[in-house]
Amino acid sequence: MAAEKRTYFPTGWLPYLLVAPQLAITLVFFMWPAGQAMWQSMLLQNAFGTNVQFVWFDNFKELFADPRYLASFRTTAEFSLLVAVSGIGVGLLLAACCDYVLRGAKLYQTLVIWPYAVAPAVAAVLWSFIFAPSLGLATYLLKAWFGYDWNYLLYSGQAMTLVVIASTWRQISYNFLFFLAGLQSIPRSLTEAAAIDGAGPVKRFATIVFPLLSPTTFFLLVVNVVYAFFETFGVIDASTQGGPIEATQILVYKVYRDGFQGLDLSGSAAQSVVLMAIVISLTVIQFRYIERRVQY
Amino acid sequence: MVENRRALNLFCHVVLIAGIVAILFPVWFTFVASTHTADRMREVPLPLLPGGHLWENYVTVLTHGVAGASTAPVSRMMLNSLVMALAITIGKIIISILSAYAIVYFRFPLRMFFFWMIFITLMLPVEVRIFPTYKVVSDLHMVDTYEGLVLPLIASATATFLFRQFFLTIPDSLMEAARMDGAGPMRFFWDVVLPLSRTNIAALFVILFIYGWNQYLWPLLITTQEHMYTVVIGIKRMIPSGDAAADWNLVMATAMLAMLPPALVVILMEKWFVKGLIEQEK
Numbered sequence: 212m213a214a215e216k217r218t219y220f221p222t223g224w225l226p227y228l229l230v231a232p233q234l235a236i237t238l239v240f241f242m243w244p245a246g247q248a249m250w251q252s253m254l255l256q257n258a259f260g261t262n263v264q265f266v267w268f269d270n271f272k273e274l275f276a277d278p279r280y281l282a283s284f285r286t287t288a289e290f291s292l293l294v295a296v297s298g299i300g301v302g303l304l305l306a307a308c309c310d311y312v313l314r315g316a317k318l319y320q321t322l323v324i325w326p327y328a329v330a331p332a333v334a335a336v337l338w339s340f341i342f343a344p345s346l347g348l349a350t351y352l353l354k355a356w357f358g359y360d361w362n363y364l365l366y367s368g369q370a371m372t373l374v375v376i377a378s379t380w381r382q383i384s385y386n387f388l389f390f391l392a393g394l395q396s397i398p399r400s401l402t403e404a405a406a407i408d409g410a411g412p413v414k415r416f417a418t419i420v421f422p423l424l425s426p427t428t429f430f431l432l433v434v435n436v437v438y439a440f441f442e443t444f445g446v447i448d449a450s451t452q453g454g455p456i457e458a459t460q461i462l463v464y465k466v467y468r469d470g471f472q473g474l475d476l477s478g479s480a481a482q483s484v485v486l487m488a489i490v491i492s493l494t495v496i497q498f499r500y501i502e503r504r505v506q507y
Numbered sequence: 508m509v510e511n512r513r514a515l516n517l518f519c520h521v522v523l524i525a526g527i528v529a530i531l532f533p534v535w536f537t538f539v540a541s542t543h544t545a546d547r548m549r550e551v552p553l554p555l556l557p558g559g560h561l562w563e564n565y566v567t568v569l570t571h572g573v574a575g576a577s578t579a580p581v582s583r584m585m586l587n588s589l590v591m592a593l594a595i596t597i598g599k600i601i602i603s604i605l606s607a608y609a610i611v612y613f614r615f616p617l618r619m620f621f622f623w624m625i626f627i628t629l630m631l632p633v634e635v636r637i638f639p640t641y642k643v644v645s646d647l648h649m650v651d652t653y654e655g656l657v658l659p660l661i662a663s664a665t666a667t668f669l670f671r672q673f674f675l676t677i678p679d680s681l682m683e684a685a686r687m688d689g690a691g692p693m694r695f696f697w698d699v700v701l702p703l704s705r706t707n708i709a710a711l712f713v714i715l716f717i718y719g720w721n722q723y724l725w726p727l728l729i730t731t732q733e734h735m736y737t738v739v740i741g742i743k744r745m746i747p748s749g750d751a752a753a754d755w756n757l758v759m760a761t762a763m764l765a766m767l768p769p770a771l772v773v774i775l776m777e778k779w780f781v782k783g784l785i786e787q788e789k
Contacts, residue, residue, distance in 0.1 A: 215675075216611060216612065216675070216679055216682070217679050218679055218682060218683055218686075219612060219613055219614045220612055220613055220682075220686075220691075220692040220695075222613055222614065222615040225609075225613070225692060225693075226609040226610075226613035226615045226618070227609075227615070229605040229606060229608055229609035230605070230606040230609045230610070230621050232601075232602040232605065232606075233602045233603065233605070233606040233625060233662055233667065234606075234621060234624065234625075236602065236658060236659075236661055236662040237624055237625060237627075237628050237662045239643060240640055240643060240644075240658065240659040240662065241627070241628045241631050241636070241662060242624070242627075243639070243643060244636040244639035244640040244642070244643055245631050245635075245636050245639070247636075247639035247642070248635075248636050248638070248639050251639070301526070304522060304526075305522070305523060305526045307519075308518075308519035308520075308522045308523050308526075309519075309523060311515065311516065311519045312516060312519045312520055312523065313516070315520070315523075319523045319527065321774060321777060322527045322530070322531070323523075323526065323527060323530060324773065324777070324780070324781075325770050325773050325774055326530055327717070327773060327780075327784075328717050328721075328766065328769035328770040328772065328773040329721075329766050329769070329770070330720070330721035330723060330739045330765065330766075330769075331721070331723065332721075332723045332739050332742070332743055333721075333739060333742060333762055333765050333766060334533075336742055336743070336746065336758070336762055337533040337534070337536075337537050337762065338533060340536070340537070340540070340755065340759070341533060341536060345551070346549070346551060346553065346755075347553075348536065348552065348553050348555075351551050351552045351553075380530065380533070383530065385784070388781060388784060388785065389785065392785055412512065412515055441632050441634045441635075444634060444723060444724050445721075445723035445724065445739070445743075448723070448724075448727070448743065449742075449743045449746070463634045463635075466634070466635075466637060466638075467637060467724070470637060470638040471637075471638070471728075476638065479637075479638055480638065480639075483635050483636060483637070483638070483639075486634065486635040487630065487631065487635045487636075490630045490631070490632060490635060491630045494629055494630050
């Protein structure tokens with residue numbers, strides 16, 4: 212596909228008018244605030260903004276020396292890895308089954324994909340109701356059948372389990388769709404040839420299908436990490452609110468907490484800049500990968 | 508396949524059914540909760556089959572809201588969500604299709620600069636610029652307004668790329684023919700490009716509507732008054748912190764209502780949804 216047109220309309224003021232709305236929004240609500248965040252990240256100011264000092268990178272030094280910030284980094288890494296791996300695993304399993312069955316595939320597909328429509332915050336409300344301390348159904352069954360004491364407001368491991376389940380539940384549909392599309396694009400002749408050579412379904416999956424899906428898997432890994440980093444704010448806020456004792460305080464939630472509740476503007480701005488660096492690197496990875504994918 | 512493995516086929520059906528039951532269970536449980544009385548929802552174990560209070564619960568939340576937590580009726584919140592979702596969707600589509608058209612069909616100074624500037628918005632999700640963006644909106648006096656809810660979310664690099672990719676596949680000869688017939692750029696846009704973009708617009712519409720309806724962080728910051736809450740924010744505000752006695756039947760009725768519009772859009776427009784989701788990433 213051509214990257215450029217060969218012919219153009221004559222240039223006048225029209226193209227500027229056409230891009231103007233998008234540019235205005237971009238400048239006012241994206242560039243300016245991002246610039247502000249960078250500027251503020253190098254300032255030291257009190258909560259009222261009355262005493263401002265330019266301190267270069269001191270805020271960042273302080274940030275990376277703060278054990279609570281580093282703990283939030285670890286929490287985010289653990290959380291996003293759990294969400295990505297479980298979401299990809301379940302998505303792949305369901306997609307492989309859906310690709311194999313001859314009857315009902317269409318119906319299965321509809322039933323699997325619709326949770327994508329549910330807001331992350333609503334997903335969190337649904338799951339925290341099931342796992343509500345004392346009242347929840349899962350809490351009751353865990354107690355009655357296994358004598359297990361469940362209270363995600365007290366135990367950090369349980370809180371993490373809850374937010375991972377709620378975040379993954381909604382994302383399975385996405386992984387499922389991309390794997391299904393990937394599976395359907397694998398030529399039947401390949402798997403049939405292997406079958407004739409005596410490879411069973413499990414062996415075929417491990418040696419042919421899964422390697423061919425590796426670009427999809429890698430792409431989904433990046434997408435899921437981005438999702439877990441940024442879009443799960445609603446999950447955290449509607450269920451654990453970062454607790455107990457910051458056990459589920461992911462980076463995005465900490466920026467919000469420190470800025471809006473702690474009123475630590477410089478610290479929050481420095482955290483925003485670190486997050487920007489993370490998004491930029493993830494986007495670059497994603498685009499480099501897509502460029503390679505175009506060549507096949 | 509050459510072999511006929513009934514066992515494997517059966518296994519796949521079992522896995523799929525088990526997966527779907529697990530995926531649907533929270534929604535079933537929520538639905539059941541929304542059909543009981545508040546008192547029944549405080550007794551352990553909670554019911555697994557629907558009760559007889561569906562109608563009154565839904566009428567209560569739609570007309571009165573949930574007492575104690577928020578006085579705004581859920582119908583008002585649904586309206587706010589609908590306005591926000593539609594404005595974001597339509598706004599994003601309009602400004603993206605226009606800027607993509609300019610970038611593909613004109614060659615003007617600063618063209619690539621503009622293109623890269625739009626590209627960079629991809630790397631600046633609202634989550635990483637929360638505080639300064641809030642500051643801009645409050646300086647513009649747009650807190651608690653629809654403009655404040657919608658405008659900061661309306662720029663879209665992905666939609667612009669999608670339209671750009673698509674425009675590049677439209678044969679050049681169409682444009683040459685149109686120019687030969689004396690059609691100007693806007694005439695060509697209305698009569699040729701826009702009708703050809705219909706399927707892309709439909710696919711984007713589904714994806715962006717879900718995106719808009721499900722917004723959380725931004726409305727949380729920008730809406731301080733109950734009459735401006737979106738339904739997703741409303742639910743969150745209905746849950747008292749901790750395990751205090753919420754009217755779970757009403758909260759869950761609200762959750763069902765919050766899920767309904769985007770779920771219907773996905774189910775009824777599944778074909779466009781799948782197309783939009785898969786192409787958005789290219």
